[in-house]
Amino acid sequence: MSLRAGIVGLPNVGKSTLYNALTHAGVAAANYPFCTIDPNIGIVPVPDPRLDALAALVHPERIIPATVECVDIAGLVAGASRGEGLGNQFLAHIRETDAIIEVVRCFESETVVHVAGRIDPLSDIAVIETELALADLGTVERAWARAQSQAKSGNREAQERAAVFERIHKQLDGGGWVRQLDFSVHERAEVRSLQLLTDKPVLYLANVGEDRTKPRIRAWMETLEHHTRSQGAPLVAISTQIENELAELPPDERGAFLAELGYDEPGLNRLIRAIYELLGLETYFTAGPKEVRAWTLPRGTTAPRAAGVIHSDFERGFISAEVIAYEDFLSCGSESAARAAGKLRLEGRDYVVRDGDVVHFRFNI
Numbered sequence: 001m002s003l004r005a006g007i008v009g010l011p012n013v014g015k016s017t018l019y020n021a022l023t024h025a026g027v028a029a030a031n032y033p034f035c036t037i038d039p040n041i042g043i044v045p046v047p048d049p050r051l052d053a054l055a056a057l058v059h060p061e062r063i064i065p066a067t068v069e070c071v072d073i074a075g076l077v078a079g080a081s082r083g084e085g086l087g088n089q090f091l092a093h094i095r096e097t098d099a100i101i102e103v104v105r106c107f108e109s110e111t112v113v114h115v116a117g118r119i120d121p122l123s124d125i126a127v128i129e130t131e132l133a134l135a136d137l138g139t140v141e142r143a144w145a146r147a148q149s150q151a152k153s154g155n156r157e158a159q160e161r162a163a164v165f166e167r168i169h170k171q172l173d174g175g176g177w178v179r180q181l182d183f184s185v186h187e188r189a190e191v192r193s194l195q196l197l198t199d200k201p202v203l204y205l206a207n208v209g210e211d212r213t214k215p216r217i218r219a220w221m222e223t224l225e226h227h228t229r230s231q232g233a234p235l236v237a238i239s240t241q242i243e244n245e246l247a248e249l250p251p252d253e254r255g256a257f258l259a260e261l262g263y264d265e266p267g268l269n270r271l272i273r274a275i276y277e278l279l280g281l282e283t284y285f286t287a288g289p290k291e292v293r294a295w296t297l298p299r300g301t302t303a304p305r306a307a308g309v310i311h312s313d314f315e316r317g318f319i320s321a322e323v324i325a326y327e328d329f330l331s332c333g334s335e336s337a338a339r340a341a342g343k344l345r346l347e348g349r350d351y352v353v354r355d356g357d358v359v360h361f362r363f364n365i
Contacts, residue, residue: 003067003068003069003098003099003275003279003281003296004041004068004069004070004071004096004097004098004099005068005069005070005071005097005098005099005100005101005203005275006071006073006093006094006096006097006099006100006101007019007070007071007072007073007101007103008073008094008100008101008102008103008128009102009103009104009105009124009128010105010114010115010124010127010128011115012105012112012114012115013103013104013105013124013207014103014105014107014207014240014241015072015073015103016040016072017240017241017243017244018072018101018103018205018207018240018243018244019040019042019070019072020244020247021240021243021244021246021247021268022042022044022070022247022268023040023042023043023044023070024247024248040071040072041069041070041071041072042069042070042072043067043068043069044067044068044069044070044272045065045066045067046065046066046067046068046272046276046283046294046296047065047265047266047268047269047272047273048065048066048283048294050283050285050294050326050356051063051065051285051292051294053330054285054287054292054326054329054330054358055287055292057287057329057330057333057334058287058288058289058292058334059289060287060288060289060290060291060292061289061290061291062290062291062292063291063292063293064291064292064293064294065293065294066283066294066295066296068272068275070101071093071096071097073093073094091131091132091135091197094132094197094200095195095197096195097200098200098201098279099200099201099202099203099275099278099279100197100200100201100202100203101203101205101271101275102125102128102202102203102204102205103205103207103240104121104124104125104204104205104206104207104224105119105121105124105207106119106121106206106207106208106209106217106220106221106224106237107119107207107208107209107210107217107239108209108214108216108217109209119220121206121220121223121224121227122223122224122227125204125227129177129198132197132198133172133175133177133197133198135197136168136172136178136194136196136197136198136199137169137172137173139194139195139196140165140168140169140172140194140196141169143161143165143194144162144165144166144169147159147161147162147165148162160186160187161190164183164187164190164191165190167181168181168191168196172198177198177199178191178196178198178199179198179199179200179201179202201233201278201279202231202233203233203234203235203236203271203274203275203278204224204228204233204234204235204236205235205236205237205238205271206220206221206224206235206236206237206238207238207239207240208221208237208238208239209239209241210239210241210242221237234274234277234278236267236270236271236274237267238267238268238270238271239267242261242267243266243267243268245257246258246266247266247268254266276296279298280298280299281296281297281298281299282296282297282298282299282353282354282355282356283295283296283297283355283356284297284306284353284354284355284356284357284358284359285326285356285357285358285359286310286358286359286360287329287335287358288360295309295310296309297309297353299355300352301352301353302349302350302351302352302353303318303320303321303347303348303349303350303351303352303353303359303361304318304349306321306353306359307321307361307363310361313363313365314361314363316363316365317363317364317365318349318361318362318363319362319363319364320346320347320348320361320362321346321347321348321351321353321359321360321361321362322344322345322346322347322359322360322361322362323344323345323346323347323351323353323357323358323359324338324343324344324345324357324358324359325343325354325356325357325358326356326357326358327356328341328343329343329358335358335360
């Protein structure tokens with residue numbers, strides 16, 4: 001399945017530096033507003049040590065990780081919803097994403113100027129999220145007006161749409177987010193058609209610079225942690241500059257660099273895992289001599305739908321799934337050994353694929 005996360009924030013908060021670290025793309029990351037105008041899109045592999053462990057047993061020709069598309073979207077400013085700073089164009093890019101990574105500046109620098117002249121994480125968040133809400137208000141008002149017009153003829157579906165849009169409008173007007181509302185399955189389809197910005201799940205990324213022990217940085221982080229808890233949103237703190245430097249090192253030198261900093265793993269690994277958790281995603285594997293591959297799917301996905309992630313024909317002609325739990329595959333050492341030990345299960349249409357399952361699908365077209 002395709003997964004796209006948009007990197008959003010004010011100018012000069014570290015968005016492009018984060019993108020560079022994620023993708024090794026070396027896109028421009030200069031110290032002036034709107035350095036990024038056209039969105040940069042990069043494919044980021046999802047770190048998963050289970051993939052390498054399986055490959056060590058299977059010895060495939062290639063290893064293919066799951067991936068996330070990351071979109072570096074230009075910095076938003078106050079008035080973006082009215083077109084300030086090319087805001088309408090940038091907001092349109094956000095609509096095309098599945099989740100928002102909101103980068104919040106929590107570092108000091110004499111050379112990287114803040115667009116507001118001072119660092120205030122909550123004020124920065126308020127600017128971004130006000131513009132997203134205002135843009136959504138305009139979208140909902142237009143849809144609501146159309147539904148009201150159609151409802152005058154007694155059209156029941158239009159009346160129901162109008163009621164949903166009225167409820168959304170009230171939520172936005174009161175400073176709330178659409179994602180905080182509950183909808184029926186039918187209502188959710190109507191809401192999804194609007195591609196509302198405040199309906200998207202948000203992960204806050206605190207860009208803490210290279211020294212997060214400074215009193216001011218700790219104070220900013222405490223404030224930010226309180227805010228994100230109140231929103232029920234995840235928070236990941238990393239230094240985009242350190243992550244970018246780490247990404248530029250040869251692979252065999254990264255471990256020593258991490259150890260010197262006192263880190264167990266790159267901060268980007270935590271970020272990607274947090275995105276998966278935010279979107280309710282998990283991974284299953286296919287393993288054979290040609291390739292060992294990780295596949296992404298939403299939690300609760302049944303075997304036929306999981307097969308469809310590989311190819312629609314697999315779902316259409318689904319017969320059954322041969323499943324080995326990752327731990328069983330690892331302890332047995334091979335598929336044949338797992339089969340001999342009775343650890344391979346034959347599952348049908350109602351089976352819900354679990355995170356880490358190693359699966360072979362049987363199908364017939």
